[in-house]
Amino acid sequence: MSGKLFGTDGVRGTANSYPMTADMALKLGAAAGRHFRRDGSNGHRVVIGKDTRLSGYMIETALTAGLTSTGMNVLLLGPVPTPAVGFLTRSMRADLGIMISASHNAHQDNGIKFFGPDGFKLSDADEAEIERIVSGAITPVQPANIGRAKRIEDAGGRYVEYAKTTLPRGTQLSGMKVVLDCANGAAYKVAPQVLWELGAEVIKVGVEPNGTNINLDCGSTHPRHCAAKVLETGADLGITLDGDADRVIIIDERGQIADGDQIMALFAHRWALADRLHDGVLVATVMSNLGLERFLQGHGLRLERTAVGDRHVVERMRQGGWNLGGEQSGHIVMTDYATTGDGLIAALHFLAAMMETQKPASLLARSFDPVPQMLRNLRTVPGVDILSSDQVKAAIDAAKARLDGCGRLLIRKSGTEPLVRVMAECEDEGLLADVVNGIIAEMENVA
The missing domain is CATH 3.30.310.50 (Alpha-D-phosphohexomutase, C-terminal domain)
Known part of the structure; x- marks a missing residue:
C-alpha cells in the first residue's frame, strides 16, 4: 500500500484504479471489521448503503466479503442517501455503517465512507487505525465465526418515515408544486416518496439511474436544468440533490438558484428567533460567502469557520455544542435531526418555512446579497x-x-x-x- 487512503471524506478514487479496487475494498472491509469487532463475539453488525453507480455492485460485494471474513454480520440497505446510513447505523444498533458513494463526482469515481455506532463519521484516530490494519496481515476468523449477510428490504421506507418526523406535527405540503431533481442518484426513490406522502405535487427529474448517469447534467452540481423545469411548469420550488443526497440546492419560483449559504442564513435566523440556535452560532467553512458572515453579525449571531468538508463542520459543531452548520455547496447539517449533511431533510424544512410564513421561495432564499x-x-x-x-x-x-x-x-x-x-x-x-x-x-x- 502506498500513500494515505483516507481523504476529506472517506476513501475515494476512480473505480478499478487504486485505491478504489475490489481488492482494496475487501481489505478495508476486513480491517474495519477487525477494528470494530472488539470483543470477538458473533453479535456485531454493519450496515452498508450505496448510490446508483455501476461500480457499487463490485465494491459492495468486496466489502461484504472482507467484513464477513472477520466475523461481522452485514445488513445490505441497497440504494439509500448517505444520511440514511448514518440514521440506520444508530437505529439498527450497528457497530459500523458504510456508504459506497463518490457524492457529486461523475459515475467513474466511487468512494467508501465510514460511520461509527453513533451515526457520525469516523474520527481521524479510527481512520488511522483502519489504515494501520490494512497495511499489515489481517487474520480471518475461524470458519464457525464467519459473518452472515442479509438484505434489508425496507431500509428506504424506514428513512422515509424518519424524514417526515423531523417536521412539526401535522405539516402538510398540499397545494405545493415541487420540481425534484435526484441526480439519478441514491435518493431517486425515497425523496419523491417523502414529498408525495406529505401532499406535494412532485415533478420528478433525475430518477432513472442506469449506473452511469449519476450527476450527469443534473442534480445540485448542474441546477440549471431544474431551474428551467421550474419555470416551464410554474412550480413553487425546485429541489436539487446530489448523487448521495447529502447536498441540496434550492431553486425559487423565478428560477433563481440559492446555495447552501442562503439556506443556512434562513435557518439560522429562524432558529435564533425561536431560541433554537445554540449560542447564536452557525458553523460553516472557509468557502462560505462573506455576505453570510455580515448577515449573521447584523442579527447578533456568529459564524464559526472550519476547513472545507462537512466532516470538519460536524466535528466543530460537536466540540462547541452547536446544532446548525453546513457548506456553501449545499451540505446542511442539523444535528437535532441528522448526523451529517442531509439534502432531503433540509429541503423539507425550507418547504415548512414556506408553508408557515406563506412567503414565496424567492423571499426566503435571498437573505443577503453575496459578496462577488x-x-x-x-x-x-x-x-x-x-x-x-x-x-x-x-x-x-x-x-x-x-x-x-x-x-x-x-x-x-x-x-x-x-x-x-x-x-x-x-x-x-x-x-x-x-x-x-x-x-x-x-x-x-x-x-
Missing part, C-alpha cells in the same frame, strides 16, 4: 507540487496584498479530486478576476 466570489480549479499532475513553486508563492503573496482590507483569498488542494482550488472575494469584480486569473496563470506555467 470567484472560484477556479486547476487539475494537478501527480508528483508536481504547484503550491511549493517560488513563482506561485510570489503570485499568491502579491494577490493577498492587493486584496488586503477589501477582500479575501483562499487557496487549497481538493481532498476528493486532483485539483487546486483558487477562490477570492472582493466587491471590485475587476480586481477579483485579475487576482484569480493571475494566480491560475502562474500555476499553469509551473504545471
Whole structure:
C-alpha cells in the first residue's frame, strides 16, 4: 500500500484504479471489521448503503466479503442517501455503517465512507487505525465465526418515515408544486416518496439511474436544468440533490438558484428567533460567502469557520455544542435531526418555512446579497507540487496584498479530486478576476 487512503471524506478514487479496487475494498472491509469487532463475539453488525453507480455492485460485494471474513454480520440497505446510513447505523444498533458513494463526482469515481455506532463519521484516530490494519496481515476468523449477510428490504421506507418526523406535527405540503431533481442518484426513490406522502405535487427529474448517469447534467452540481423545469411548469420550488443526497440546492419560483449559504442564513435566523440556535452560532467553512458572515453579525449571531468538508463542520459543531452548520455547496447539517449533511431533510424544512410564513421561495432564499466570489480549479499532475513553486508563492503573496482590507483569498488542494482550488472575494469584480486569473496563470506555467 502506498500513500494515505483516507481523504476529506472517506476513501475515494476512480473505480478499478487504486485505491478504489475490489481488492482494496475487501481489505478495508476486513480491517474495519477487525477494528470494530472488539470483543470477538458473533453479535456485531454493519450496515452498508450505496448510490446508483455501476461500480457499487463490485465494491459492495468486496466489502461484504472482507467484513464477513472477520466475523461481522452485514445488513445490505441497497440504494439509500448517505444520511440514511448514518440514521440506520444508530437505529439498527450497528457497530459500523458504510456508504459506497463518490457524492457529486461523475459515475467513474466511487468512494467508501465510514460511520461509527453513533451515526457520525469516523474520527481521524479510527481512520488511522483502519489504515494501520490494512497495511499489515489481517487474520480471518475461524470458519464457525464467519459473518452472515442479509438484505434489508425496507431500509428506504424506514428513512422515509424518519424524514417526515423531523417536521412539526401535522405539516402538510398540499397545494405545493415541487420540481425534484435526484441526480439519478441514491435518493431517486425515497425523496419523491417523502414529498408525495406529505401532499406535494412532485415533478420528478433525475430518477432513472442506469449506473452511469449519476450527476450527469443534473442534480445540485448542474441546477440549471431544474431551474428551467421550474419555470416551464410554474412550480413553487425546485429541489436539487446530489448523487448521495447529502447536498441540496434550492431553486425559487423565478428560477433563481440559492446555495447552501442562503439556506443556512434562513435557518439560522429562524432558529435564533425561536431560541433554537445554540449560542447564536452557525458553523460553516472557509468557502462560505462573506455576505453570510455580515448577515449573521447584523442579527447578533456568529459564524464559526472550519476547513472545507462537512466532516470538519460536524466535528466543530460537536466540540462547541452547536446544532446548525453546513457548506456553501449545499451540505446542511442539523444535528437535532441528522448526523451529517442531509439534502432531503433540509429541503423539507425550507418547504415548512414556506408553508408557515406563506412567503414565496424567492423571499426566503435571498437573505443577503453575496459578496462577488470567484472560484477556479486547476487539475494537478501527480508528483508536481504547484503550491511549493517560488513563482506561485510570489503570485499568491502579491494577490493577498492587493486584496488586503477589501477582500479575501483562499487557496487549497481538493481532498476528493486532483485539483487546486483558487477562490477570492472582493466587491471590485475587476480586481477579483485579475487576482484569480493571475494566480491560475502562474500555476499553469509551473504545471
